Amino acid sequence: MAVPTEALYLHDASLRALTTEIVSYQPISSLPEDEKELAKNVGSDESAMTTRQTILYPQGGGQLSDTGTITVANQEPSFTVSLVRKAQDGTIIHFGKPSNGDSSSFSKGQSVVQRVDGAKRDYHSQLHTAGHIIGVAMEILMPHMKEVKANHTPKEAGMEYEGLLYNEHKPVIQAKIDELVQQDLPVIISWLDAGTVVDDRAKPGDGPVRMVSIGGLDQSPCGGTHVERTGLVGSISIRKITRKSGISRISYEVK
Template identity: 30%
Template sequence: MTSELRTEHLYYEDTYLFECTAKVLHISEADADAGTQIVVTDRTVMHPQGGGQPSDVGTIASKDGSCVFEVSHVQKTARDSEYVQHVGKYRPDSVGSFGDDPVIISINEERRRLNARLHSAGHLLDSAFEKIGWTQDQLVPNKGYHFPDGPYVEYTGNIPPEERGKVIEQLNDSSNALVKMDIPVSVAKDEKGGRIVNVGGTKCPCGGTHVKSTGEIGCIRATKITKKKKIIRVSYVVE
């Protein structure tokens, strides 16, 4: 049944859409021991975990507020999956379950805003490297981890140990100059319909949430550069 389900991904259209109405399509058990369930809806503002970005959290509630499902995790079963799974539990005081009536999906706004800033900051570092002369031929973007507990971006390439301190200083100056320029963040589609995000001048395929302009990121600070085999990791924070 789930293979036939479709969820409209509203978070692609507006990072700052924090609430929507939806129709519940399917409810199933997630983990019997933990008492969690999965709710699938026809549309959602909740971004699933993936692409280096943590999932949103929040609630799905009946319009009268009598039934509230607390969402602790959001996921897709596969990258190309057409439906989104909201994982969580009903509040103890909830009455009944969801029926055919519309529900209200609400996300934790503070968490979404932070996730978007961290994700956009990771992309901005790509542009900052270009500005200080490190092209994508020298440092090929590999992956990013945009979680609050220690975000980083990785590249295939090398920055010699003796140059890393200077590069961090240059990178911080360059990235924060791009922040001050308050450049609009653009999202376009490639020939296959995929999303191409441009943060500060460098384009990258991405399915995550982003700020509207670089000025919303705030201060970016690269904290260290490390290397393992052929991979350079740049750790950073936003302040």
């Protein structure tokens, strides 16, 4: 049985470097089918590395994967991480390749230092928190509209709701978002016991449920990374509001 990777980014999103240990290192071709599937957009020359803990965020919950490096005891070469994915058994897999092309540099049990590409992570966290801020604004302004989808990907970020929103709603929602950013509210992370039924966004029985709240105004099950206060998002701008098949999308960006 694989031991699930300890996902340290869930507890401290500010970690940018960590000393840990290699648990496995292998070519993608030798992975089980379901894990190979996770690497379908990765170059065939890349390998899969797992470590005891990780500070690198795996793609999911509408948030893109981190990138970074994993280096053996601060020596060259480093393993350049291009994509991080979470497997069904809880293992977090780092896909990438050695900076010098020599795969024999890495093996099980080695002590390694992980580093996150900080600027990219900060931007992804800002986009993710911004999505939650829009969620709070919508709960306050239009509590009858149900959130159905959240995407925090650069250039594609958007929050989707059942029901119809029009351009006339845009300045109203924008003003509420600006207010929530200006209030510099804390982003509060908490954990609920396994099996707690939150709503249909969290499946009961999956282990403790991680909840994210913007200043105590909402409660959302979420496994993503966030900035610590709403003021750290920068400015959120609603790019456009569009409608399709009864679903409205608020597309946004952060600057």
